[in-house]
Amino acid sequence: MRGLINLYSDTQTKPTAAMRAAIAAAEVGDEQRGEDPSVNALCERMADLMGKEAAVFMPSGTMCNEVAVLVHCRPGDEVIGASDCHILAYEGGAPAALAGVLVSPLPSVRGQFTPEMVEAGVRFRNRYSPNTKLMTAEQTANMGGGSVWPVAQLDAVAAAAKRHGLATHLDGARLMNAVVASGIAAKQHAAGFDTAWLDFTKGLGAPLGAVLCGSRDMITEAWRWKQRMGGAMRQGGICAAGCLYALDHNVERLAEDHANATMLATGLGQLPGITAETPETNLVFFDVSGTGMTAEAFSRAIEAEGVRMGAQGPMRVRACTHLDISEADIRTALDMAERVVTRARKAA
Numbered sequence: 001m002r003g004l005i006n007l008y009s010d011t012q013t014k015p016t017a018a019m020r021a022a023i024a025a026a027e028v029g030d031e032q033r034g035e036d037p038s039v040n041a042l043c044e045r046m047a048d049l050m051g052k053e054a055a056v057f058m059p060s061g062t063m064c065n066e067v068a069v070l071v072h073c074r075p076g077d078e079v080i081g082a083s084d085c086h087i088l089a090y091e092g093g094a095p096a097a098l099a100g101v102l103v104s105p106l107p108s109v110r111g112q113f114t115p116e117m118v119e120a121g122v123r124f125r126n127r128y129s130p131n132t133k134l135m136t137a138e139q140t141a142n143m144g145g146g147s148v149w150p151v152a153q154l155d156a157v158a159a160a161a162k163r164h165g166l167a168t169h170l171d172g173a174r175l176m177n178a179v180v181a182s183g184i185a186a187k188q189h190a191a192g193f194d195t196a197w198l199d200f201t202k203g204l205g206a207p208l209g210a211v212l213c214g215s216r217d218m219i220t221e222a223w224r225w226k227q228r229m230g231g232a233m234r235q236g237g238i239c240a241a242g243c244l245y246a247l248d249h250n251v252e253r254l255a256e257d258h259a260n261a262t263m264l265a266t267g268l269g270q271l272p273g274i275t276a277e278t279p280e281t282n283l284v285f286f287d288v289s290g291t292g293m294t295a296e297a298f299s300r301a302i303e304a305e306g307v308r309m310g311a312q313g314p315m316r317v318r319a320c321t322h323l324d325i326s327e328a329d330i331r332t333a334l335d336m337a338e339r340v341v342t343r344a345r346k347a348a
């Protein structure tokens with residue numbers, strides 16, 4: 001029997017034997033004291049990649065986002081970002097709970113907004129209104145279908161934010177997917193942003209870790225928050241070694257994930273009752289309203305056939321391609337989707 005074809009999330013990738021070998025051989029030290037050579041190497045490499053002065057290793061992407069909010073804002077300040085952005089929708093209300101800030105949604109199309117929307121989102125400076133302090137954007141935009149912001153548009157929204165004295169933060173959970181899809185270097189995507197980070201546990205396939213980059217002063221302040229939150233690590237190089245391995249071996253191959261996503265979306269879109277969004281990277285979103293099933297029912301039915309996907313709304317399902325998924329897996333997943341849809345139509 002074949003195993004589960006897991007398209008639920010690119011976070012569910014498992015480290016390969018070669019990555020585990022790199023992890024086993026890692027040189028380590030006390031990360032909290034700045035003495036872990038693997039963590040230091042990763043941070044230097046990431047600062048360079050992002051075009052920033054400094055970087056700090058974090059246990060997760062969520063911590064990068066929340067520490068950045070803490071660095072940029074004071075209690076009572078306001079963050080603006082797309083209405084379905086991760087900071088607003090998927091971090092347990094941390095901006096309110098930890099930083100005492102409110103996050104206000106900007107309208108967006110495929111997770112992207114315009115300089116005009118930023119302008120409209122900044123409040124008048126007076127003693128009644130919250131102080132709009134930080135603008136954040138996601139590259140790629142997760143709930144925007146893994147869409148890739150054109151770099152010119154990232155620059156334009158960052159410039160609009162700067163005109164109003166806002167700080168800027170780039171959630172680069174899947175930044176390397178955008179780099180591979182666009183052929184444009186990470187530092188160009190990050191240029192308009194004070195802080196920017198990359199997750200190693202998405203399509204890059206490492207077991208743990210994300211790196212937040214910014215100016216030396218911002219990263220000094222980020223380190224203080226990391227320490228306060230208990231995020232300082234000891235022999236963190238065990239994890240950093242997996243991230244370094246990912247940078248060397250798992251970036252260019254993201255193109256295969258993108259090709260598999262296109263193949264999956266094209267095949268799904270040909271099934272009766274399914275409307276698939278056109279993927280730009282490794283995330284495939286599709287609507288199942290025409291099948292007579294809800295997203296939950298569809299996900300349950302296809303999981304029974306050995307393919308896992310995730311309901312992301314009443315009718316919207318997400319499938320992610322990643323390094324544990326082959327072209328043959330996509331063909332099987334499409335066969336199973338067809339089986340599920342056909343069965344539902346017969347029952348109706």
Ligand SMILES: *Cc1c(COP(=O)(O)O)cnc(C)c1O
Nearest residue numbers: 060061062086138142171173199
């Ligand atoms: C996954 C994700 C995060 C959070 O990263 P974790 O490492 O899972 O904490 C933040 N932003 C976006 C856009 C994500 O997709």
